[in-house]
Amino acid sequence: xxxxxxxxxxxxxxxxxxxxxxxxxxxxxxxxxxxxxxxxxxxxxxxxxxxxxxxxxxxxxxxxxxxx
Numbered sequence: 001x002x003x004x005x006x007x008x009x010x011x012x013x014x015x016x017x018x019x020x021x022x023x024x025x026x027x028x029x030x031x032x033x034x035x036x037x038x039x040x041x042x043x044x045x046x047x048x049x050x051x052x053x054x055x056x057x058x059x060x061x062x063x064x065x066x067x068x
Contacts, residue, residue: 014032016031
């Protein structure tokens with residue numbers, strides 16, 4: 001599953017894959033500028049979620065009471 005995910009990220013331009021012809025073969029991945037920009041956006045989203053987590057849980061509880 002990790003290999004599939006990394007290939008998708010590479011295809012979408014988020015990571016760069018470098019293969020070194022050693023035994024065994026060594027592969028390194030690094031974020032591209034596109035990946036770095038995405039990482040910043042996801043980080044902001046994560047901070048927003050943590051900041052509002054109590055409100056999210058409150059809304060879920062309220063909804064669960066109304067819709068058992």
